Amino acid sequence: MLNKNAFKAYDIRGIVPSEVNEEMAYLVGRIFAVMYGAKEVVVGRDIRTSGEKLVAALSEGLCHGGANVIDIGQCGTEMVYFATANLNIDGGIMVTASHNPADYNGMKLVRRGARPVFSETGLMDIADMVVKSEGLPRGVYLDKQAGTVRKVDIMPSYIEHLLSYIDVKSLCPMKIVANPGNGGANIVLGNLEKYLPFDFVKINETPDGTFPNGVPNPLLVKNREVTAKAVKENKANLGIAWDGDFDRCFLFDEKAEFIEGYYIVGLLAEIFLKKYPGEKIMYDPRLTWNTLEIVQRLGGVPIRCRSGHAFMKACMRENGIIYGGEMSAHHYFRDFSYCDSGMIPWLLVTEYLCSIGRSLSSLVEERMEMFPCSGEINRKVKDSAAVLKKVEEKYADGGHVDHLDGLSVDYKKWRFNVRISNTEPVVRLNVETRADKQLLAEKTQEILELIGGEEA
Numbered sequence: 001m002l003n004k005n006a007f008k009a010y011d012i013r014g015i016v017p018s019e020v021n022e023e024m025a026y027l028v029g030r031i032f033a034v035m036y037g038a039k040e041v042v043v044g045r046d047i048r049t050s051g052e053k054l055v056a057a058l059s060e061g062l063c064h065g066g067a068n069v070i071d072i073g074q075c076g077t078e079m080v081y082f083a084t085a086n087l088n089i090d091g092g093i094m095v096t097a098s099h100n101p102a103d104y105n106g107m108k109l110v111r112r113g114a115r116p117v118f119s120e121t122g123l124m125d126i127a128d129m130v131v132k133s134e135g136l137p138r139g140v141y142l143d144k145q146a147g148t149v150r151k152v153d154i155m156p157s158y159i160e161h162l163l164s165y166i167d168v169k170s171l172c173p174m175k176i177v178a179n180p181g182n183g184g185a186n187i188v189l190g191n192l193e194k195y196l197p198f199d200f201v202k203i204n205e206t207p208d209g210t211f212p213n214g215v216p217n218p219l220l221v222k223n224r225e226v227t228a229k230a231v232k233e234n235k236a237n238l239g240i241a242w243d244g245d246f247d248r249c250f251l252f253d254e255k256a257e258f259i260e261g262y263y264i265v266g267l268l269a270e271i272f273l274k275k276y277p278g279e280k281i282m283y284d285p286r287l288t289w290n291t292l293e294i295v296q297r298l299g300g301v302p303i304r305c306r307s308g309h310a311f312m313k314a315c316m317r318e319n320g321i322i323y324g325g326e327m328s329a330h331h332y333f334r335d336f337s338y339c340d341s342g343m344i345p346w347l348l349v350t351e352y353l354c355s356i357g358r359s360l361s362s363l364v365e366e367r368m369e370m371f372p373c374s375g376e377i378n379r380k381v382k383d384s385a386a387v388l389k390k391v392e393e394k395y396a397d398g399g400h401v402d403h404l405d406g407l408s409v410d411y412k413k414w415r416f417n418v419r420i421s422n423t424e425p426v427v428r429l430n431v432e433t434r435a436d437k438q439l440l441a442e443k444t445q446e447i448l449e450l451i452g453g454e455e456a
Helices: 020-037 051-064 077-086 123-134 155-163 183-193 220-234 260-273 289-297 309-319 343-355 358-371 384-395 437-451
Strands: 013-016 040-045 069-076 093-094 104-111 149-151 174-179 198-202 238-242 248-253 280-283 302-306 323-324 332-333 379-380 399-402 407-410 414-420 425-435
Touching: 020 040, 020 051, 020 093, 020 123, 020 198, 040 077, 051 093, 051 104, 069 077, 069 323, 077 093, 077 104, 077 155, 093 183, 123 155, 155 183, 155 343, 174 343, 183 198, 183 343, 198 384, 220 238, 220 248, 238 343, 248 343, 260 289, 260 323, 260 332, 260 343, 260 358, 280 289, 280 309, 289 302, 289 358, 309 323, 309 332, 309 358, 343 358, 343 399, 379 437, 384 407, 384 414, 384 425, 384 437, 414 437
Parallel strands: 040 069, 040 093, 069 149, 174 198, 174 238, 280 302, 280 323
Antiparallel strands: 013 104, 093 104, 238 248, 323 332, 379 425, 399 407, 407 414, 414 425
């Protein structure tokens, strides 16, 4: 039975084959082609073992809906975004479940210009039609002519675009630990490294959809150890780890310390504003003070936006923002069709380190002292809305309350944000202070006790 369980707020993601399967993929393709009047659609897949069959079914559905399919093969999500915009075609669909376990798969959908299809722009309509169309005979839709499938190598133009963000001649020799986590990042890295003066020490570099070394999710503390260890052992200048479809990268400094995505947002804001003074920088409401201080000090224009890639991309387009970042390590770029990339951030950071002759730790440690944060803490609770109400009742007095994304309350020396997950009964807490780690620990514990629940 087909159901809507895999249709989330921003993408399709579920267990294969009970929630995501070939029949669903076929219908998604067929409905997508008809719904958006698509003549050409890019299709790609990550390294999961179920990907090839799902792409075949998806492509058949697109063709029966009247669209020609441009198959770019095994790739990263951002390569589908890039191909859709670069080839100026009607849409793109990436078959991926990012950092979910090996028995999951799914799809990320975009329209012309790599504009995301999400719950508010048609994804739930597609979900309804998929369920209603179960058992529909496969064939050409009404009077449409069936489309065709052709394979295209997008890699050369994609690599050229990535390199356009940096001055390759300004780079200096550097030893970098690279950990794709058996995801797909090494495919790109292999094409990039011949242009770069870096010595890459690769671990878990072989793409393997069975994830023999664990799920490729560097946000999990246990998954960071292997990268940190390699940085220490090799005395590297930097460590980089990617998630499975490499639309996010995570950085480790030369001391093998994992750098929270929040501080990388501030660093990239600084990099862009020094290159392009006066530009607009976007950030999410969960953690803000570090980014705000940097942007305002350098004469940029800070713009706050609700977290979530669909909202952030729309905000960037509406405001012509050059760069935007989320503390979750999603980084968005105007010249990348306002999409997120897991390759552009580390290229920009390495260029900056070379240009100023400093280590990564020297850049971020000062910021971490100025604005220490809790990192995102997740708690499973029975009634998320009731928890938020209880927290607001306790903390609203004396603080500045904001509801752009969950509940944010700012005081003079500390602030927090607590928000409800879009997909599960979980609340997510972030706390930060002005140079006061003791206050950070006290307030974090205080709010967690109020929230209750259990670790998620």
